[in-house]
Amino acid sequence: MSEQPQLLHLVIGGELKNLDRPEFVDPAAVDFVGAFPNYQAAYDAWKGAAQRTVDNARMRYFIIHAHRLLDPGADGPR
Secondary structure (H helix, E strand, O other), X not given: OOOOOOOOEEEEEEEEXXXXXXXXXXXXXXXXXXXXXXXXXXXXXXXXXXXXXXXXXXXEEEEEOHHHHHOOOOOOOO
């Protein structure tokens, strides 16, 4: 059994100043949902957080491909 490589993803969110750019109203209040070992786990967490805040039009959640920040030369599958 071959193990999939760990591709670290972070999920964060918060209220945006404007909807056309990812600039938070209060960066100190950014919601850190968590760190996840692959894209699918991060996507599931992102979707849950986004659905919980659907009533706030300025609230947005993002998936950050941390593995690309840690090792920009290594491209792996999502």
